[in-house]
Amino acid sequence: MNPIITRSLTKKFGNFIATNAITFEVLPGEIFGFLGANGAGKTTAMRMLCGLLKPSSGEAFVAGYNVYTQTEKVKKSIGYMSQRFSLYEDLTVKENIRFYGGIYGLSNQQIKDKTAQLLQKLGIEKEAGQLVGALPLGWKQKLSFSVAILHDPAIVFLDEPTGGVDPVTRRQFWDMIYEAANSGVTVFVTTHYMDEAEYCNRVSIMVDGKIEALDTPVALKSHYQADTMNDVFLQLARGK
Numbered sequence: 001m002n003p004i005i006t007r008s009l010t011k012k013f014g015n016f017i018a019t020n021a022i023t024f025e026v027l028p029g030e031i032f033g034f035l036g037a038n039g040a041g042k043t044t045a046m047r048m049l050c051g052l053l054k055p056s057s058g059e060a061f062v063a064g065y066n067v068y069t070q071t072e073k074v075k076k077s078i079g080y081m082s083q084r085f086s087l088y089e090d091l092t093v094k095e096n097i098r099f100y101g102g103i104y105g106l107s108n109q110q111i112k113d114k115t116a117q118l119l120q121k122l123g124i125e126k127e128a129g130q131l132v133g134a135l136p137l138g139w140k141q142k143l144s145f146s147v148a149i150l151h152d153p154a155i156v157f158l159d160e161p162t163g164g165v166d167p168v169t170r171r172q173f174w175d176m177i178y179e180a181a182n183s184g185v186t187v188f189v190t191t192h193y194m195d196e197a198e199y200c201n202r203v204s205i206m207v208d209g210k211i212e213a214l215d216t217p218v219a220l221k222s223h224y225q226a227d228t229m230n231d232v233f234l235q236l237a238r239g240k
Ligand SMILES: Nc1ncnc2c1ncn2[C@@H]1O[C@H](COP(=O)(O)OP(=O)(O)OP(=O)(O)O)[C@@H](O)[C@H]1O
Pocket: 013, 016, 018, 036, 037, 038, 039, 040, 041, 042, 043, 044, 045
């Protein structure tokens, strides 16, 4: 069973349809880009997939679990990094790692080992005792991502993870995403940066709650006779 499966997944707020019968599957270890203009319905769809919002109709399975009836199992199988991250600015780097390790149910020994690995990987051993609030934004993002996959989830959901940082830092962040995907984690990522869409294995583009296109960046560019993903995106967004 693929790690994410949706069939006609729909969310209505009153008469307004925020997510309109979306159907797609994400493959194991894939980096799946979930694109759409502001208000297209991406966050709503992602929240349903993370077990945080009940769908109005349709079906969805995440890590093999039903998002209606097995939300706790869904939550245990995934990592989630929100737009605002989830780190505590008034706790140190080490305290944040320990805190999330505890929430994810890791043992003290596992937390100790993971902390050492993570600090070394990010090259921030010296900053372990520093308050997260004092770290540069790019470091916070990398730490936030590392914390989201601390418990080795099958799938990680990233909601606009690279907002506000420079292109070099974004590129480094994407190296981390590739590394996670190579180790078997399935990555579901929303972004506004079209150069990042090119880094994804496949991309879906949402317009007004519906998925208007879904394919590899190369296939999408060929189909829409576009040089860049930005051109593909503009054609779809304008064509409505
Ligand atoms: N709780 C809610 N009640 C009513 N309308 C909502 C609610 N949540 C979202 N919406 C509406 O649903 C639509 C889709 O919102 P959503 O946040 O999913 O879009 P998005 O694609 O994630 O946009 P952004 O890129 O700005 O985060 C928007 O028009 C929004 O106003």
